[in-house]
Amino acid sequence: MGVLITNGTIIDVETGNTYLAAIEIEGTRIKRMIHGDEPLPNGLETLDAEGKFIIPGLIDMHCHIHDRYAPHFVASGVTTVRNTAGNVMLLHDLIHAADDAQTPRIYASDRMIDGLPGQWGETSYGNFVTDDPEEARREVRRQAAVGAKFVKLYGWITQDVMEAAIDEAKHHGLEVAIDLINSKDVTALDAIKAGVTWIEHVSGMAQEIYPGWSPLVDQEPWSFIDWYNHDQDKINALCQEMLARDVKLCPTMVLFDQAMKFPDIWSPQNKVVESVEKMDSFMQEWKRNVAYLDTIKERTAVVGGLTKQMAKTYHDMGGTVVAGTDTPALLFTYPGMALHRELEIFVEIGLSELEALQAATIRAARSIGLDHIGILDEGKMADLVILKGNPLEDINWTREIEAIVKGGRVFNQEVILACAPGETEVNARMQEFMEKWDSVESR
Structure with missing residues (x-):
């Protein structure tokens, strides 16, 4: 019917x-x-x-989805997500769920490609760590074969590995996204000139504007930086470089905003947020991060002002800027609901309500070549x-x-949230996946 x-x-x-x-x-x-x-x-x-x-x-253009909280996206009106690093084997059931499932449709990359020694540790199901360009090419080929929609590069990647991965991805018709928040050597401009398609979080821009700065160095010599008022000429020049190559930007402003405002975080009291707050895995992780709040603010979230300035400038120039959250990273990036805060921030920095909506609907869909959503x-x-x-x-x-x-x-929201699996069920699924993954890796 x-x-x-x-x-x-x-x-x-x-x-x-x-x-x-x-x-x-x-x-x-x-x-x-x-x-x-x-x-x-x-x-x-x-x-x-x-x-x-x-x-x-709505479409969340940068998140990291999981069985446990996938229904929370749909309960928040987010019916599609772009999963920026994970494992397509782990997400198989979610990716291939029916169109009317109570979980979002997923446009997914596979494990991220990082440089040694690996920000998330050595090579695993979630990341591939190498300083060898040929190993990176083989990994891109593997990802293309298993159905990744795009390739994700990460912050400790070397210049030659980045260039090799980008070149190989182009041979397979795959876009390349990069997150350079913790980059030591490669800047956003390096990545742009090498041919990346996406800059995530406006990352690597601070390293380009302030040569020698990174979140990993002593911050005291950089205390002169006004993180909420950057050289507009330098920002314009970077945006022009992006525009000339049709690079796309997903700023994830809510990620930095929540951390910088803690404890006065954005936390609307509604059914989705109440459900998330009952999930021990989330709350424990976020509370652990609170213990490192000063470091998070000083070295990571501080770039939020630059992120907003870059996003507004690039949008005004006609560049592609879309809405994403990086859920569940850092602090209280509520699955699904965090996207609504991202839309509010778009309006706060000067976009119209319509332009904010477009960043999470039609512009988001078109940015990844989807015309049916x-x-x-x-x-x-x-x-x-x-x-x-x-x-x-x-x-x-x-x-x-x-x-x-x-x-x-x-x-309705209650029906969707009631279908969210419990921790025991999720842990059992994860154990089953790890056994499959270990058997694949041992071949």
Whole structure:
């Protein structure tokens, strides 16, 4: 049986226009947008959205998803995520879930490629550590074969390994993203000139603007830096380099904002946040990070001001800037909900509400070559969020969710959150995966 949503105000995220219409859904797709006095079909599951506003399902363009909290994204209206480093074998069931699953559709990279000795330790299922360009090429080929949608490079990578990985990825039609937050030698400009497609977190920009600085060095000699007011000419020049090569930017401003504002963090009291706060694994990890708060603020989160300045400048120049969160990194980056704070920050730095919405819908989808999501139209995937107010008037309305439709199936937040697996189930799945991974690695 199909679904009919009546009396809602549709937000066209491409133009910013709003209009009253009914949405007829057949299977996983939008069959018709029914306007005015056109007759409505009979015999469908009907949802009355009178007084409500309807937007496409949101897209988190930088996160690290896991079985335990995957439903929390959909409960937050985030129906698609770009997973920036992980393991496609570990995520197999999530990646291949049905369109109407209570977990988000996933556009995933495989394990990140890092330099020795490896920021997350030696080579494992989640990272590949090498200083050998040929080993990096073989790893890219392996990732292409197992279905990675793009390649993720990490901060201790050497210049020659980075160049080899980028070159190999191009042979396989894969984009390359890079995170240079903790880079010792390679800067964002080095990566841009080498041909990366994505700069994550605006990382490596501080190393370019302030030669010799990195989070790993003594910070006292760099105390002169005003982290909230950088040389605009230098920022313009970097953005021009990116624009000339069509490099895309995912700033993840919420990641730094939450850490810098702690303990006065953004923490809306709603069903999703309450559910996350009951998850011991999350709360324990974030509380452990609080113990290192001074170091996090001084060496990592301090770049948040630069991140905002770069994101606004690049957007104003016409560059591709999309919304992501890096969930569950650092401090209280709530799965799904953190994206709503990212949209608020986009507005705070000077984008319009429409532009913020676009960064998590149509622009996000188009940035990774997907045209069936990110917009409400006939023939598109029936991923949508029914809101209690108009986010074009106040972006905060994106988190006031009445219902979510994922792949044509109507959900409320309680139903989705109730399906989240428990810690015991997740641990058993992880053990099963590790046994499979060990057997693959031993061949």
